[in-house]
Amino acid sequence: MRYCDKLCMDCGIAMKNVAVSRKRCPECAAVRQAYRSSNHRYPKGKEPKVKPEKPVVEFRAKIYKMAMNPALRFIEFEDGAKGFLRVKLGHPCKVGWEVDVVPVEGPDLYHLAGRYNRWGVRCA
Numbered sequence: 001m002r003y004c005d006k007l008c009m010d011c012g013i014a015m016k017n018v019a020v021s022r023k024r025c026p027e028c029a030a031v032r033q034a035y036r037s038s039n040h041r042y043p044k045g046k047e048p049k050v051k052p053e054k055p056v057v058e059f060r061a062k063i064y065k066m067a068m069n070p071a072l073r074f075i076e077f078e079d080g081a082k083g084f085l086r087v088k089l090g091h092p093c094k095v096g097w098e099v100d101v102v103p104v105e106g107p108d109l110y111h112l113a114g115r116y117n118r119w120g121v122r123c124a
């Protein structure tokens with residue numbers, strides 16, 4: 001360890017014969033350490049905001065027809081209702097897959113819920 005004389009980078013007082021790695025006098029180091037170990041981003045009494053979770057309503061539907069639009073599928077629900085499923089372009093879901101869908105804004109429009117493996121079995 002090498003020693004030298006230097007100034008505290010916070011208060012500027014002269015420090016005699018201190019390790020070259022030392023940047024602050026002991027007082028300033030203690031203050032800084034206390035600040036760092038405190039959860040200074042969330043002062044006491046203030047809780048971090050938690051986003052209210054949207055209730056997710058999933059429906060089971062079966063893809064019964066491909067659409068001309070490659071990002072769209074026709075789906076049918078168990079009660080016979082029909083709708084459209086909007087998927088990512090090139091999504092591998094095919095006719096016969098039973099998927100979980102969530103409604104989005106739009107007439108009879110749904111999005112896929114979860115992830116599916118190549119056989120159409122939900123895996124997440």
Ligand SMILES: [Zn+2]
Nearest residue numbers: 008011025028
């Ligand atoms: Zn200092």
